[in-house]
Amino acid sequence: MTGPPDDDLDRLFAALPAEGPSGSDLRLRRRLHVERRRWWLALAAAGHITTLTLAVLLSAQVFAALTANGTLDILALAIAEPDLARGNLRSFSTAVGAGMPYRYSALLAADLAVLILTARMLLHATVLPAPQNGEGSG
Amino acid sequence: MSDRAFRLFEFIGRRRAATSWLLGVAAIVAIAGGAWFGTASSNPAEARTAQGDDSTRQLPATVAAGRRSLQGVIVQVRPRVILVRAEDGSVMRVAVDERTTIRRSGVTVPRDSLAGGMRVLVLGRTRDDGSMRAAVVAVRGSSPATAPAANRPP
Numbered sequence: 354m355t356g357p358p359d360d361d362l363d364r365l366f367a368a369l370p371a372e373g374p375s376g377s378d379l380r381l382r383r384r385l386h387v388e389r390r391r392w393w394l395a396l397a398a399a400g401h402i403t404t405l406t407l408a409v410l411l412s413a414q415v416f417a418a419l420t421a422n423g424t425l426d427i428l429a430l431a432i433a434e435p436d437l438a439r440g441n442l443r444s445f446s447t448a449v450g451a452g453m454p455y456r457y458s459a460l461l462a463a464d465l466a467v468l469i470l471t472a473r474m475l476l477h478a479t480v481l482p483a484p485q486n487g488e489g490s491g
Numbered sequence: 492m493s494d495r496a497f498r499l500f501e502f503i504g505r506r507r508a509a510t511s512w513l514l515g516v517a518a519i520v521a522i523a524g525g526a527w528f529g530t531a532s533s534n535p536a537e538a539r540t541a542q543g544d545d546s547t548r549q550l551p552a553t554v555a556a557g558r559r560s561l562q563g564v565i566v567q568v569r570p571r572v573i574l575v576r577a578e579d580g581s582v583m584r585v586a587v588d589e590r591t592t593i594r595r596s597g598v599t600v601p602r603d604s605l606a607g608g609m610r611v612l613v614l615g616r617t618r619d620d621g622s623m624r625a626a627v628v629a630v631r632g633s634s635p636a637t638a639p640a641a642n643r644p645p
Contacts, residue, residue: 383497384497387496387497387500390496390500394496394499394500401514405517405518405521406521408521408522408525409521409522409524409525409528410525411525412521412522412523412524412525412526412529413525413526413528413529413532414529415525415526415529416525416526416527416529416530416533417529417530417532417533418529418533419529419530420529420530420533421533423560423561423562423578423612424560425530426562426612426631427560427612427614430612430629433597434594434597434629437592437594437627437629440592441592441614441626443626444559444614444615444626444627445614445627447559447616448559448560448614450559451557451558451559451560452559461522465518465522468518472511472514472515472518475510475514476503476507476510476511476514479499479500479503479507479510480504
């Protein structure tokens with residue numbers, strides 16, 4: 354095996370931290386990282402607020418439809434009298450299925466998925482680099 | 492501006508769990524608020540069923556094909572059929588036979604316990620003649636405005 358002797362390696366590794374970024378470099382990198390993240394945060398916040406508003410509207414649409422066609426009452430009856438619902442499962446399921454606003458429900462489910470995504474983006478956007486190494490995460 | 496963002500990031504970074512909870516609560520409040528608003532703003536024309544009763548004079552309407560449920564007030568009881576005034580004001584024929592489960596206050600009651608003025612939720616299937624064959628009739632209370640005029644002999 355060839356290479357530098359162990360003493361030389363020890364000296365080399367001991368010298369490494371001294372070649373790392375200086376304090377002002379760290380601060381600059383951190384500042385750049387924050388600048389970049391600020392745009393992500395703005396984008397995620399705008400997306401989150403939009404999806405949150407859509408969640409309100411779609412939820413209102415779903416429940417308005419459920420109330421208007423009486424499906425909410427059927428669900429309430431099934432919850433209040435579970436033995437009746439079990440005994441007439443087919444009647445209950447077809448009645449609920451016939452009155453379910455599928456389009457709005459699907460849109461609400463999709464909106465919830467985007468809501469979770471934007472919430473994760475919001476949290477991720479605020480991740481700052483560790484002060485000791487100055488490396489940004491994206 | 493950058494410093495403010497930096498401080499904001501640090502603030503959120505220190506309270507990551509709290510921020511997650513806050514976002515979750517905001518989502519729940521949004522959905523629950525929307526649900527409440529949707530339920531409150533929807534008007535199932537219930538007031539019409541509590542108005543004056545002249546519906547036994549009108550011809551029974553046909554139940555739309557594919558309809559699986561019906562809500563309204565009983566306006567007339569016949570041996571095997573009840574006339575139910577739906578929330579849109581139309582009167583529907585509902586066939587009630589020995590296989591129909593009739594529930595009131597959580598217990599199964601006999602067919603002859605149905606009377607005019609009762610608010611009912613009917614689950615069943617539409618038939619070719621435009622009536623509904625009831626599998627379940629759940630009594631949900633009574634409509635005082637229609638009770639005296641209802642239950643007349645056919």
